[in-house]
Amino acid sequence: MQNFSDPNFINSLKRGDQSAMEILISAYSGHLLNAALGMGFGREKSQDIAHSTWLTFFEVVHKFEGRSHIRTFLFGIFYNKVSEYKRQILKYEKYDPIEEVMEARFVDNGHWQSEWPSDPHEALVNTQGLSIIEECMDKLPLIQKSVFYLKVVKELSSEEICHTLEISSTNLRQLLYRSKTRLKECIERKGAK
Structure with a gap:
C-alpha cells in the first residue's frame, strides 16, 4: 500500500513521474467519480468533472507543499471544479422558459x-x-x-x-x-x- 504522505512519493508526483501518477489515479478516480455522482451529476458529467480535476491537479501539483494530505489537495480542486460548473449552470438559468x-x-x-x-x-x-x-x-x-x-x-x-x-x-x-x-x-x- 502506497503512503501518499511520503515526501519521496510527493516529489515523484511533482517531477511528473508516470508510475506515481498512475498509482494516485488508480487510488482516487473512483472516489472523484462517486463524489460527483453523489452531488447529483449524471455519469457523463461526473466523468467530465473527474477528468477536469485530474488535468488541473497535474498542472498544479508542483505547488503542493505537503502541509495537508494529497487527497485534501485533490478534493479541493474537485470542489472548485464543481463550483465552476454550478456557476455556469446558474448563468444559464437566468433565463428560464x-x-x-x-x-x-x-x-x-x-x-x-x-x-x-x-x-x-x-x-x-x-x-x-x-x-x-x-x-x-x-x-x-x-x-x-x-x-x-x-x-x-x-x-x-x-x-x-x-x-x-x-x-x-x-x-x-x-x-x-x-x-x-x-x-x-x-x-x-x-x-x-
Whole structure:
C-alpha cells in the first residue's frame, strides 16, 4: 500500500513521474467519480468533472507543499471544479422558459389543463414510469436536478441543501418548485406518447 504522505512519493508526483501518477489515479478516480455522482451529476458529467480535476491537479501539483494530505489537495480542486460548473449552470438559468411553459399548462380558472390519471400506480406501469422519470430527471438543469435529488431522494434538510449548494432558502424553494414542475411536464408529455 502506497503512503501518499511520503515526501519521496510527493516529489515523484511533482517531477511528473508516470508510475506515481498512475498509482494516485488508480487510488482516487473512483472516489472523484462517486463524489460527483453523489452531488447529483449524471455519469457523463461526473466523468467530465473527474477528468477536469485530474488535468488541473497535474498542472498544479508542483505547488503542493505537503502541509495537508494529497487527497485534501485533490478534493479541493474537485470542489472548485464543481463550483465552476454550478456557476455556469446558474448563468444559464437566468433565463428560464419554465414560466412560459407553466402559463400554457393552466386554464383561465387556474386549474391544470389535463389531470393526472386517477390511479398513479397504473399510470407508472402503463408508461414505463421509472425509465420515464429517469429520462426526465436527466433533462433537468443541473442545479434543479441537484436540489430535487438532495431533497426528495436523499431527504436532506433544507439547511443542509442550502449549505451544500451555497444557495438561499428562497432560491431552494424556487428551484424545488421548478424541478417538480418540469418533471411533471416531462412525465405528462412522455406518458402521452
